Structures are given as C-alpha cells and as structure tokens.
Amino acid sequence: NVPAVGDKAFKSMKKLKKVTIGNKVTVIGKNAFKKCSKLKTVVIGKAVKTISSKAFIGDNKIKKITFKGKKLKTVKKNAFSKKAKENIKSKKTKLKGNKKAIKLFKKKLKIK
Numbered sequence: 001n002v003p004a005v006g007d008k009a010f011k012s013m014k015k016l017k018k019v020t021i022g023n024k025v026t027v028i029g030k031n032a033f034k035k036c037s038k039l040k041t042v043v044i045g046k047a048v049k050t051i052s053s054k055a056f057i058g059d060n061k062i063k064k065i066t067f068k069g070k071k072l073k074t075v076k077k078n079a080f081s082k083k084a085k086e087n088i089k090s091k092k093t094k095l096k097g098n099k100k101a102i103k104l105f106k107k108k109l110k111i112k
Contacts, residue, residue, distance in 0.1 A: 005032045007052070014038060021045040023068065028055045030076075037061065043068065044101075050074040057081050064094045067101035075108035085109055 002022065007029040010016060016036045020043040021028060027050045033039060035058040042062060044051075046069030053076035056062065060083040080088070087093040089111045095102045106112070 003027070005029055007031055008034070010036060012036070017041065019043065021048055023047055026050065026071075028052055030054055031057070034058055040064065042066070044072070044097075045069065047071055050076070051079045052076050053078050055079045056084060060084055060087070062087065062093055064096065065105075067095070067097035067105070070098045070100040072101040072104055075105055080109065085111065 001024055003024060004027040005025055008031045009029060010033050011031050012035045014037055017038050018041040019033060019039060023045040024047055025045050026047050028048060030052040032055045034054055038061060039059045040061050041064045043066045049071050057078060058081055060081055062084055
C-alpha cells in the first residue's frame with residue numbers, strides 16, 4: 001500500500017530473484033534495485049508512472065519484465081544498465097503485459 005519504492009530501498013540485495021511492484025506504487029526510486037545481482041523477474045504494477053534513473057542498474061540477469069498497467073510515462077536515463085538494455089534489444093529478456101507500456105518503455109530506452 002505504499003505509493004513509491006524509495007531511493008536505494010533494495011540496493012545490493014544479493015538474494016533477490018523476483019520483484020513484484022504493488023499496484024499502488026507510482027514511482028520506482030533512484031537506485032531502488034541497484035546491484036541486485038540475482039534479480040531475474042520484474043513485475044511492474046498497474047500504477048507505476050516513473051522508473052527513476054539507475055533504478056535497476058547493475059541487474060544484468062533480468063530475463064522477464066511484465067507490465068501490468070498502462071500509466072508508465074517516464075523511464076529516466078540509465079534506469080537499466082547497458083547489459084540489461086542489450087538483453088532487451090536481443091530479446092534475451094522478455095517484455096510482457098501491456099503493449100502501450102512496453103512501447104513507451106522501449107522508446108525511452110531507445111530500443112527498436
């Protein structure tokens with residue numbers, strides 16, 4: 001029931017493998033999941049509007065990102081690491097869920 005995942009909230013949690021962002025969260029904070037080295041699955045809740053810079057930086061093993069809603073408006077610069085972007089571009093990481101959110105997400109990350 002929180003409105004945001006705060007800055008550095010889960011930074012460097014080495015055992016974290018899956019994250020489900022609640023449906024009332026509107027902002028994923030800066031460095032929120034930075035260096036969660038085993039993170040593979042991310043579910044982004046219905047209300048998320050902003051993914052802040054470096055929110056998932058260093059999380060190079062992400063293999064699936066699911067968008068539950070279509071309110072996503074902003075994906076800040078460097079929200080994901082270069083390696084994560086490469087995995088999305090090469091389709092090693094699957095994007096699922098709301099097509100509008102996926103389209104905007106790819107556009108913001110400059111992925112075709």
